[in-house]
Amino acid sequence: MAELLVADGLNKAFGPTPALDGASISIDAGEIVAVMGPSGSGKSTLLHCLAGIVRPDSGQVRYEGREVTAMPDRERSALRRRQFGFVFQFGQLVPELTCLENVALPLRMERVRRRAAEQRAMEWLERLEVTDVAGKRPGEVSGGQGQRVAVARALVTNPRVIFADEPTGALDSLNGERVMRLLTQSARESHAAVVLVTHEARVASYSDREVVVRDGRVRDLTGARRG
Amino acid sequence: MAIAGGRDGWTRALLAAIAMGIGVPALLTAAAVPAALDPRQNRVDPRRPASLGDIPAAANTLLIGQQFEAAFRDQTVYAVLVRPEGPDAPLPPGVARLPQPGEVVVSPALRDLLASKDADLFAPRLGGARVIGTIGPAGLTGPRELAYYLGSDQLQPGQAERVTAIGSTNTVEFSPVLALLIVVISVVLLLPIAVLIGTAVRFGGERRDRRLAALRLVGADQRMTRRVAAGEALGTALLSLVAGVLFFLLGRQVVPLFTLWDISLYARDLRPNPLLAGTVALAVPVLAVTVTMVSMRGVVIEPLGVTRRAGTTRRRLWWRLILPVLGLAVLYPLFGDIRSSTVDNRYQIAAGAILLLFGAVALLPWVIDLVVRRIRGGAVPWQLAIRRLQQDSATSARMVNGVAVAVAGTIGLQMLFAGVEGDFRTDTGADPSRADVMVQSSGVDGRELPVRLRAVPGVTAVSSILGTTAANADQPHRFTFVFVADCAALAEALVLERCTDGDVFVSKPGSGTHGESYVAAPGDRLLLGTDKQLAWTVPAGTREVPSRRDPGGFNRDMGLFVTPGAVDVSRFGPLEAWMSLRTDPGDRDALERVRNAAATVDQRALVYRLSRTDEANRFVNVRRGLYIGAVVTLLLVGASLLVGLMEHLRERRRLLAILVAMGTRRGTLLWSVVWQTVVPVVLGLVLAVGFGLALGAVLLRLVTVPITVNWAVVGLSVALAAAVMALVTLLSLPPLWRLTRPDGLRTE
Amino acid sequence: MVYTPWCTVLGMSIGQTFLGLLESSPRHGYDLKRAYDERFGRTRPLPYGQVYATLSRLLKSGLVEVDSVEPGEGPERKRYAITEAGVTDVDRWLSQAEKPEPYLQSVLYTKVVLALLTDRPAADLLDTQTAEHLRLMRELTRRKDGGDLAEQLICDHALFHLEADLRWLELTAARLDELAREVRSHG
Ligand SMILES: Nc1ncnc2c1ncn2[C@@H]1O[C@H](COP(=O)(O)OP(=O)(O)OP(=O)(O)O)[C@@H](O)[C@H]1O
Numbered sequence A: 001m002a003e004l005l006v007a008d009g010l011n012k013a014f015g016p017t018p019a020l021d022g023a024s025i026s027i028d029a030g031e032i033v034a035v036m037g038p039s040g041s042g043k044s045t046l047l048h049c050l051a052g053i054v055r056p057d058s059g060q061v062r063y064e065g066r067e068v069t070a071m072p073d074r075e076r077s078a079l080r081r082r083q084f085g086f087v088f089q090f091g092q093l094v095p096e097l098t099c100l101e102n103v104a105l106p107l108r109m110e111r112v113r114r115r116a117a118e119q120r121a122m123e124w125l126e127r128l129e130v131t132d133v134a135g136k137r138p139g140e141v142s143g144g145q146g147q148r149v150a151v152a153r154a155l156v157t158n159p160r161v162i163f164a165d166e167p168t169g170a171l172d173s174l175n176g177e178r179v180m181r182l183l184t185q186s187a188r189e190s191h192a193a194v195v196l197v198t199h200e201a202r203v204a205s206y207s208d209r210e211v212v213v214r215d216g217r218v219r220d221l222t223g224a225r226r227g
Numbered sequence B: 001m002a003i004a005g006g007r008d009g010w011t012r013a014l015l016a017a018i019a020m021g022i023g024v025p026a027l028l029t030a031a032a033v034p035a036a037l038d039p040r041q042n043r044v045d046p047r048r049p050a051s052l053g054d055i056p057a058a059a060n061t062l063l064i065g066q067q068f069e070a071a072f073r074d075q076t077v078y079a080v081l082v083r084p085e086g087p088d089a090p091l092p093p094g095v096a097r098l099p100q101p102g103e104v105v106v107s108p109a110l111r112d113l114l115a116s117k118d119a120d121l122f123a124p125r126l127g128g129a130r131v132i133g134t135i136g137p138a139g140l141t142g143p144r145e146l147a148y149y150l151g152s153d154q155l156q157p158g159q160a161e162r163v164t165a166i167g168s169t170n171t172v173e174f175s176p177v178l179a180l181l182i183v184v185i186s187v188v189l190l191l192p193i194a195v196l197i198g199t200a201v202r203f204g205g206e207r208r209d210r211r212l213a214a215l216r217l218v219g220a221d222q223r224m225t226r227r228v229a230a231g232e233a234l235g236t237a238l239l240s241l242v243a244g245v246l247f248f249l250l251g252r253q254v255v256p257l258f259t260l261w262d263i264s265l266y267a268r269d270l271r272p273n274p275l276l277a278g279t280v281a282l283a284v285p286v287l288a289v290t291v292t293m294v295s296m297r298g299v300v301i302e303p304l305g306v307t308r309r310a311g312t313t314r315r316r317l318w319w320r321l322i323l324p325v326l327g328l329a330v331l332y333p334l335f336g337d338i339r340s341s342t343v344d345n346r347y348q349i350a351a352g353a354i355l356l357l358f359g360a361v362a363l364l365p366w367v368i369d370l371v372v373r374r375i376r377g378g379a380v381p382w383q384l385a386i387r388r389l390q391q392d393s394a395t396s397a398r399m400v401n402g403v404a405v406a407v408a409g410t411i412g413l414q415m416l417f418a419g420v421e422g423d424f425r426t427d428t429g430a431d432p433s434r435a436d437v438m439v440q441s442s443g444v445d446g447r448e449l450p451v452r453l454r455a456v457p458g459v460t461a462v463s464s465i466l467g468t469t470a471a472n473a474d475q476p477h478r479f480t481f482v483f484v485a486d487c488a489a490l491a492e493a494l495v496l497e498r499c500t501d502g503d504v505f506v507s508k509p510g511s512g513t514h515g516e517s518y519v520a521a522p523g524d525r526l527l528l529g530t531d532k533q534l535a536w537t538v539p540a541g542t543r544e545v546p547s548r549r550d551p552g553g554f555n556r557d558m559g560l561f562v563t564p565g566a567v568d569v570s571r572f573g574p575l576e577a578w579m580s581l582r583t584d585p586g587d588r589d590a591l592e593r594v595r596n597a598a599a600t601v602d603q604r605a606l607v608y609r610l611s612r613t614d615e616a617n618r619f620v621n622v623r624r625g626l627y628i629g630a631v632v633t634l635l636l637v638g639a640s641l642l643v644g645l646m647e648h649l650r651e652r653r654r655l656l657a658i659l660v661a662m663g664t665r666r667g668t669l670l671w672s673v674v675w676q677t678v679v680p681v682v683l684g685l686v687l688a689v690g691f692g693l694a695l696g697a698v699l700l701r702l703v704t705v706p707i708t709v710n711w712a713v714v715g716l717s718v719a720l721a722a723a724v725m726a727l728v729t730l731l732s733l734p735p736l737w738r739l740t741r742p743d744g745l746r747t748e
Numbered sequence C: 001m002v003y004t005p006w007c008t009v010l011g012m013s014i015g016q017t018f019l020g021l022l023e024s025s026p027r028h029g030y031d032l033k034r035a036y037d038e039r040f041g042r043t044r045p046l047p048y049g050q051v052y053a054t055l056s057r058l059l060k061s062g063l064v065e066v067d068s069v070e071p072g073e074g075p076e077r078k079r080y081a082i083t084e085a086g087v088t089d090v091d092r093w094l095s096q097a098e099k100p101e102p103y104l105q106s107v108l109y110t111k112v113v114l115a116l117l118t119d120r121p122a123a124d125l126l127d128t129q130t131a132e133h134l135r136l137m138r139e140l141t142r143r144k145d146g147g148d149l150a151e152q153l154i155c156d157h158a159l160f161h162l163e164a165d166l167r168w169l170e171l172t173a174a175r176l177d178e179l180a181r182e183v184r185s186h187g
C-alpha cells in the first residue's frame, strides 16, 4: 500500500528538553498504527507534528507527497479540516451544542447546509450506537458516550487519517473497548488510517502495527530501528 | 482558607483583584471629587485680592488687576498685573518676590511654554519682561495651569484694586437644579461601578464551585462550603481593596501629567472624603460576600459536582418590573418644580434614580433570554454564540449590565442637562458671523491699536469704533458718549441708510428706558478731551438713527456718532476703542497674534473670541465632570468586560485549542466571540436607551421642562458604548490567538 | 519460545473440570473430551491420551467410578460417574481460591539476568518479547471481535494477563540499567 503520511527526522524541543529527537514514522493508507511509549516520551508531540498542529523545529512531514511542514497556517488548517479527524482524551465537545450539532460541526465548517449536515451526523451517531444522546448536551452524557460522539465527529467528514490521542484514557476498560472497537471498525470501513496514541497495550492491540516512542525517537519493536 | 484554593484560587483572586482594583479607585476618586473641586475653588480664592474699598497708597499696598479673558489657545491663563506701591506690599500665594515693572513671575507650565517653540505666540504679552521666578503650587489650581504676575507701571487705581492682603473666602451656593444635577451625576457614575464590583466578585465562580465540590467530597457539608465561599469572597475583597488603594495611589501620581478640558489637578487634590472612603472600604467586602451568597443560592454543591438550579427556572417578568416601578413611585411626588422646593430631597432623587436604573439591570437577562430563545440556525460562529447565550444568559447579561447602566444614566442625564441648560446659559447677544474676535482697549490712546491689528497676519478685517465721553458745556454735569468711526464701522452699530464722511448721527434710547438721560441735540456745545478743553458744537445736519447691536452684542443706543471728517479726532486725547475683527478661520494662531499685538499697545486690552452664549462656570465644570466620568466609567466597564471575556476564554482554553487542531478557522472562533459579545451588548443598549429616555423624561418632569429627546446625544452615548465594546473585542483577539496555540491541548 | 500462559492455568485443573462435567450426568470418555473441548479447550483440543490418563487417576483416587460398560471393545465403552468423594472434591475446588501465581522465577526474568551477565543486549531481548506479546494480543483482539461472549471473556482473560506481562516488560526495560548494576555487583 502507498505511504500516506511520512515523518522524517522530526526534532522538537520545548525549552532545553527535546520532546522529539529525530523521530521518523510512515503510515500507509488505511493502516491503524498504535504509538506507544512511556509518559513524556513525546507521543503527543509526534501526533501534533504529524497532524500539522505543531511545526517541528526540523525534519519533514509529508502527506500524500506534499510537505505539511512547509504549508502556511491556513493551508494546514484546511488540511486538518478536510483530510484529518481528531479524537482526544476528553473535553473536545462544545458544551453548548447538542451531541448531534457537535458531530455536524465539521461539516458545517465546510459549509454543508445545516439539515444535510445533521442528517449525516445522525447516520454516524447510529453507527457509533449513540443515537439516544443526539439531543443531549455533552455535559449530560457519560464519558463513553461522549467519546463515541467524538469519534463520530472525527469520522463524519470521511477523513483519510484519524488522529486519536489516548481516546480511551478517561474510560473504564469495558467502555474503552467499545470505543476502540467502534473506532477501528468504522475507520476500516471508511478506509481511514488511524494514528492511535496510547500507553495501554490492550488499546494498542486494536491496531495493525505498533511503534514505540522512547526518548523522542520512534522504534519498531521488531529489532529494526527506524529513528 | 480563602487563598487555600491552590493555583485556581490564586488566579481567581487575582482576576477579581484586578477588576476591583479598577473599581475601587473609581469609587475613591468619586469620593474625592467633591473635595477635589472644593480645593479648586478655595485655592482660587486665596489668590483673589481681599478688597478693602478705597484706601490710600501706602508702604503696604499693592495695586493688583486681573487680566480678564486671558487665554492661550484653548487654555485659560490666569494673568495678573501688579504694581507694588511700597516695600511691604503683600505677596500673592506661591510668589516669593513681587515683580517690578519689566519683571514677571510665571507658573511652571508657562515657563515651559516660553521655552518651547510656541514662545513667540505668547512672549510679546509679557512685553519682554524678565522672568524672575516661578509660582509655587500654593498659587496655582493645578500643575498645568498657565499663570503669571507681571510687574507694571501702567496700572492705575481705577483699573485695579488696591489691597494690603491677598486671599479671601468666597462661598458658593448650589442652586437646587445644580444640586439635582450633582446627585444624578453621582448616581449615574457610581452605579455602573457598583455593578462592576458585583460582576468582579463573581469572576471564577464556576471554578470555585467545582473546587467546593471537591471539598464536599472530603466531607464538608453545604453550610461549610458556604462559609468557605464567603471567606474566599471576603479575602478576595480585602485583597482587591488593597490592590485598589494601591492603584489609586499610583494613579494619583499620574493625574498631574494631564490637563482635561482646562482642569489639571495636583495629586494631593485627590484626597477622598474620609467618610466616603470609609464607606467604600466597608461596602466592598460586604457587597462581595452578599453577591457571593446570592449567586450560590441557585447552586447546589454536591460531592460529585455542581447542580445549577437557576438554569432551569424560567425567568419571571413581574419582579423585574418592581424596581423601575418603585423608582417611578419614589420620584412621582417630586413632579412639579423642584426649583421652588425648600426641603432637601436629594436622597429621594438619588433613590428613585438608582431604582429606575437598576430596573435595566434586572430586565436585561430576561430580555436576552426572550430574544435568544427564539433564534435558531445561522452560520457556525453565530450558532456557537447563540447556543452559549441560550445556555447561560445570566453571565452575558452580567457582562453588559455595567454598560447598560452607564449608557442609560448618561442618556437620562444628558436630557436633564439639555433641559436645564437655559438656567445656566446667558445670551451674549454677540453675532459671531459678523466678527469673531473682539478687542477692547481703554486708558491708552486707542487710535494706534486698529492700525496694529490690521497688520497682524491672519486678521482679515478690523472694524473699529473709538469712544469718549463729552460734557455739555452749558450743563457740566450732563454727559454723553461720543463715538468716532468711519461709515463702514458705524454701520455695525447703527442702522444707516446713507453715510458719507463728515456726517454726524445721534441715537436715542427706546422710550421710557433711560428717562432722564441726556441726549445731545444739534447746536449743543460739548466739551471733549481729557480735561474737557476741546469745545465742539453738534452740527445742524445731525441725523437721528436707530442703533443696533454691534458684533459683540453691545448696543450703543445713546450717544453721538461722528465720522472722522466731521471732527479732528487727534485732538480728542485718549480714547476707548472697540474693535471687532474677522480672522482667517484656518489660522488657529491668529487669535494669539491678536492678543500679542493688543498687549503690546495696551497691557490691559481685553481680547476675546465672540460666542453667542456664555455659560455659568459651575455648570460648565459640572458638565465637564460628567463627560470625564462617563468616559472613565465606560472604560472601566470595558476593562471589566475584557477581564470577564478573558476568563471565559481561559476557561475554554483546551476546547479552543482542540477546535483549532480540528482545523477550525480562527475567523470562526473570532466571530463567535464577537457575536457572543455583540448580541448582549446590542440588547443591553436597546434597553439602556429605553431606560435612559425614561429617566430623562422623569428628571425633566422634576424641573418642569418640556420633554424633548436629543437623538444626537442618544446616538453619541450609544456610539461611545459601542466603541468601547469594539475596543474590548479587539483587545481580546491577541489572547484568543494565544489561547488557541497547541499548548492548550496539554491537559492541565 | 511461545509463551502461552492460559494453558498452564487450565491444564492444572483438568481433573476437577472432568469431575464438574460428570456431576451433571455420567459420560463416556469420548463425550467428556467433546464437552471439554467445546467449552474450555478452544485453543488446544485435549489429546485422547490425557483424557484417559486423567480418568484413570480419578478412578484410582475414588473420585469417579465406572457406571456401566457397554458391550464392545476398548476403554471407550466405559461410562464414568462421579462418586460422593468426587462431588466433595469439586465443592472444595470451586470454593477454594486459586493460589495466585507470582512467577517470581519466570523464564523471562532468568533470560534478562543471563543476558546482562553475559553482556548480551538485554533491551533487545525485552523489545523482541514485547513485540511478540503485542502480536499475540492483536491476534486475540481480532479473534475477540468476531467471537461470542464466552470467547470474548476467555480472550479478555488472556489479554489482561498479557498486558500484565507487558507492564512488567516495560518496567524492566525502564530499569534495565539499575538491574545491570545490581546483577554485576552480585556476580
Ligand atoms: N507545550 C509544551 N511546553 C513545554 N514542554 C512540553 C510541551 N509539550 C510537551 N512538552 C514536553 O515534551 C515532552 C514530551 O511530551 P508529550 O506530551 O509529547 O509526551 P507524551 O508521550 O504524550 O506523554 P503522555 O503519555 O504523558 O501524554 C515532555 O517532557 C513534556 O514535558
Ligand SMILES: [Mg+2]
Binding pocket: A043, A044, A045, A165
Ligand atoms: Mg500525551
